[in-house]
Amino acid sequence: MIDLSTIVVADSAGEPVRIGEIVDRPTMVDVVRYYGCPPCRLFLDQIAERMPQIEAAGGGALGIGPRAAYQAAGLQRRGIPFPLLLDPAHHVGRAVGLRRQSLLRFVFDLRAWGRWLRAFLRKGQGMVTGGWWEVPAVLVLDADARVVWAHRGRSIGDYPSIDESMQQLLAATESAR
Secondary structure, eight states: OOBOTTOEEEOTTSOEEEHHHHOOSOEEEEEOSOTTOHHHHHHHHHHHHTHHHHHHTTOEEEEEESSOHHHHHHHHHTTOOSOEEEOTTOHHHHHTTOOOOOHHHHHHOHHHHHHHHHHHHHHOOOOOOSOTTOOOEEEEEOTTSBEEEEEEOOSTTOOOOHHHHHHHHHHHHHHHO
């Protein structure tokens, strides 16, 4: 089991924080490419819409992105009700085995570009602060910040459905009882 409890990231004010200090219950974590990425912002919004259900089940949520505290703060001002953390050194991505996408996949993955376009039409494009090689992930952590489920994206917008992610989180909250 992958333990993220000792990994140090930064809060949106730039202050260092260990993931284990924040996670005290089963938690869904969206590891975004960057906070301006349209598919990433769309998934963050989907989690935000489900927060009443997440909290009622005893769970929590986090976002973790590589940079751009101003983008994270802007998303929180616009209604993301959970912490958005910064991990410029990609400690979380490396710990969970996220691999960089290849240039060929980046250029020629038409499904990825379709996902990006659909999200762009709904969310627009934020300032690009990430690299083309970065991919997203969705994790479910237990109350000790250990990964109990992971979806590792392979290209832009490669997210599981919010329903699948919720099922995994609800299973973790049930196991914690």
